[in-house]
Amino acid sequence: MLTKVNKMSKALPASPVKNKILHAPKMLFAKTRTSKQALILFTRLPIAGKTKTRLIPYLGKKGARDIHLALLQDFAKLYRNFHRREKEVKLFLFFSSATANEVVEGAFDPGKKESTKEQEGRKEESKEERKEGSKEDIKKDIAEMKMLRNLFPDAEFVSQEGExxxxxxxxxxxxxxxxxYSFSYLVGADIPFLSEDSFCKVFSAGRSGKNVLGESLDGGYYxxxxxxxxxxxxxxxxxxxGKKRDDCKVNPEQNRLMKPECAKREKQEQEADIFEYTKxxxxxxxxxxxxxxKRRDIDDREDIAAYRQLIPYNKALQDSFIGREIxxxxxxxxxxxxxxxxxxLSNMEEQLRPYKKQAEILFADGGENHFSGEYRVVPCPKGRAKQMNTVAKVASGDILFFLHCDSILPKxxxxxxxxxxxxxxxxxxxxxxxxxxxxxMICSFISNHRVYDRKVMFGxxxxxxxxxxxxxxxxxxxIPLMEDYQFSLNLxxxxxxxGLCKKRLITSERRFSGSFFHKLLIMWKMNRLRARYRKGEDINALAKEYRDIR
Incomplete structure (x- = not known):
């Protein structure tokens, strides 16, 4: 999102670019107008802890960085395809880094041709700026810059300048x-669903003498x-x-005394008027x-959740780097x-032990269980639906997996x-x-086929x-019985x-004990109970007929 950067990198010392800007005449061009068009990608270097900072409390530093990298990978693929159609459009990558000049010096091969601006900017680098970043920071920045050079080999790299x-x-x-360049389009890399067609539309408008603006869902623009x-x-x-927003910060004492919820509301109001003001x-x-x-960018947990819900319904998102990374x-x-x-219970605890660091494991205790103490146990009122709903509310996962205790999980x-x-x-x-x-085997075949045929899943x-x-x-x-059946009917x-996974989960036949005919009788009875439930019979009365084996 272009309009919501929390931490600004310090401006570089005076450079030829800045000198040109400071001495620009009223009409911006000194050069003859051409048909050349520029695509400007505005981004931070994808360094853990320094990018997508609002995602760090949720995903961690590396996770936030990987989200940013996936977005850049999608943008690189998009630009390659777009450039085949619009060869006259030049890509400029404006990056933000506190160690910009050291990064350029370390990331560009000696034999690689740099732009005049890049060469002159590096020559005017001051000694003070060299002290700003630690050697470790510079090392990371150089590594990420080299990665970006591989992603965008045809781009001209320029450090961002400004307060x-x-x-x-x-x-x-x-x-x-x-x-x-007669027309330039500036965009961030944090918007999924950008397409070749949308870029063609933008640059067609540019050739016809139009300005362009794209609104983001939060009131800014992308x-x-x-x-x-x-x-x-x-x-x-x-x-x-930007000046108006900076003016809001001149009274730090007032900002310090402001309640957190008021400060958040004021920030939201400032962001909400960005698009309207610019328009x-x-x-x-x-x-x-x-x-x-209007499009949605990826800045915080709510954005990640919104796109995760879209993935099953959108083929492009399914196949994208960002979709897979989410x-x-x-x-x-x-x-x-x-x-x-x-x-x-002890068998389930044992088989889940290798996954303790990979998933959140929660036992919904309905009573009369003996736990080892190595997992989180949530006391619940008896009743499978009550137990699962109670624990779902305290679970922190993005995906909820409801598993019966007598199951054996596949690898x-x-x-x-x-x-x-x-x-x-x-x-x-x-x-x-x-x-x-x-x-x-026949029973399992019927259960698996039921998902496709009748759209019904069992617990x-x-x-x-x-x-x-x-x-x-x-x-x-x-309800005391068939909560999984009704849940499927609601869906x-x-x-x-x-959907049905290819891998199979092994479950116990403890409910179907006894002889062949006794098992068949239990299956028939369960089928009749479901049929009577569909006809509207009282579920509590049906539950009394259901055999609780424990």
Missing amino acids: NIFLKMKNAFLYTFQEG GIGLQSRVKSSELDKIFSL TALYATRFPLLLLK LRQAKISIIIPCYKEGDT GFLEEIREALRKTPVACFGIRFSPSTPLM DQGIFLGRELFFQMGGFPD KSRGIPM
Whole structure:
């Protein structure tokens, strides 16, 4: 998001670019107007702890950095495809780094040709700036710059200059205008769903003499395109909001005394008027304005959650770097309802031990269980629906996986869950019974086929879905029996697709004990109970007929 940078890097010392800006005449161009167009990518270097800082409390420093890198990888792929169609558009990558000159010196191969601006800027580097970054910081910056050079081999790299984000953007436009570009479009890399067609639309508008502005969902803007013929006073007006925002900071004592909720509300109000202010300033120029489709950037946890919910419904997002990265980092909470489990409980604890660091494991204790003490146990009122809903509220995972205690998990089940949720918003595992008799093989085939045929999942298959969808559905219905069945019917009534994993979860046949005919009788009875429930019979009366084996 271009308009919401929390930490500004210090401006570089005087450079040829800045000198040109300071002495720019009223009409910005000294050079003859050309048909050249520039695409400006505004970004920080993807360094852990220094980028996507609002995601750090949620994903950690490396996780936030990996989100930024995935966005840059998608942008690089987009630009390569777009450049095949619009070969006249030149990419400029304006990066933010406190050690900009050291980074350029270390990241560019001696044999690689640099722009005149880059060479002159490095020559004028001051000794004081060299002391600003530690050797370790410079090392990291150089490594990330080299990575960016590989991602964007045809781009011209320029360090951002200015006291705030608005002045940095203004100076980026001035830089390209001085280079003879007639139209420049500045965009951030944190917007999924940018496309070749949208870029073609922007630069077509640029050729026809229009300015361009794209609104972001939070009231700022994600992209702005300007004609080089805008007047100097108009350019000042477009980016003068930065000065107004800086003026709000002149009374630090007042800011210190302001309540946190008031300060947050004031910040939101300042951000909300950015798009409207800029739009008004652009309409005041003599150029027509093209307004682009409103889009959502990725800045905080809510943004990640919103895009995660979109992934199953959008093929482009499924195949994108950012879509895969969002799911890779999604935290999974495993919720196991327990009641009088005995040895089954110790078996479950043992098989989950290798996954303690990879997932959040929560036992929903309905009573009369004996836990080892190495897992988190949440006391709950008895009743499977009550137990699962209670623990879901305290779980911190992005994905909720409801697992019966008598289950045996397949290898790689966490990756299987993430892969399944890339294609459907809710899914379950296929099941096999242990021991696997011919009758139970038929039963498992029917259960697995039921997911595709009738859109019904049962709890012993291990149901999993995003936490947002779970709570949107109201959780499991608080009924004494068939809460999983009704939950599936609720999903089906809303047209929410379900998926079935390729890997199989092994479940106990403890409910189907006895002879062949006795097992068959139990299956028939359970089928009749579901049929009577569908016809509207009282669930509490049906629950009394259901055999509790514990």
